Amino acid sequence: MDEANIRKYAKLMRELELTGLEITEGDTVVRLERGAVPAAAPVRTVPLPETPAKEPAGDVIRSPMVGVFYAAPAENAAPYVAVGDRVKAGDTLCIIEAMKLMNEITAEKDGVIAEVCAGNGQVVEYGTALFRMEG
Numbered sequence: 001m002d003e004a005n006i007r008k009y010a011k012l013m014r015e016l017e018l019t020g021l022e023i024t025e026g027d028t029v030v031r032l033e034r035g036a037v038p039a040a041a042p043v044r045t046v047p048l049p050e051t052p053a054k055e056p057a058g059d060v061i062r063s064p065m066v067g068v069f070y071a072a073p074a075e076n077a078a079p080y081v082a083v084g085d086r087v088k089a090g091d092t093l094c095i096i097e098a099m100k101l102m103n104e105i106t107a108e109k110d111g112v113i114a115e116v117c118a119g120n121g122q123v124v125e126y127g128t129a130l131f132r133m134e135g
Helices: 003-016
Strands: 020-025 028-033 059-062 067-070 092-098 101-106 111-116 129-134
Touching: 003 020, 003 028, 092 129
Parallel strands: none
Antiparallel strands: 020 028, 059 129, 067 092, 092 101, 111 129
C-alpha cells in the first residue's frame, strides 16, 4: 500500500472520528490506530505581578527530596501537624515517600506552624515549600 492511500485512510479516520481501521488489499493487511483527540480546554490568561513575589514571613520548611507528601501517618489518621500547632525540634511534621521509602521530615527548631503549603498526596519537588513556621 502506498503513502497516498494511507494518508487517504487517515483523513477518513479523522472525518469519521474512528480510533482504528484495518484495510486488507490482497495478502497485505494494514492497521491504523490513533488515540482519542482530547477536547480543547479554554485558555485563560492571568497577568503576572510586576514585582517579584516576596517570601512569606517566618521560616519555610522545604522538601529535601522529590516524592509524595503525606500529612498523616495513615490515610484515615490525623495529620502530624496543623496550623497553630506548637512544635519542638525533632517533631515529625510529615512524610515524603520517595522510591517506596517513607522519609520522616522533622522540625529543625521550635516554633508554631503558620501554614501548611503542600496538599496530602501531592507530588513535591526538591525545594518545594511544605510548611511555614513562626518563632
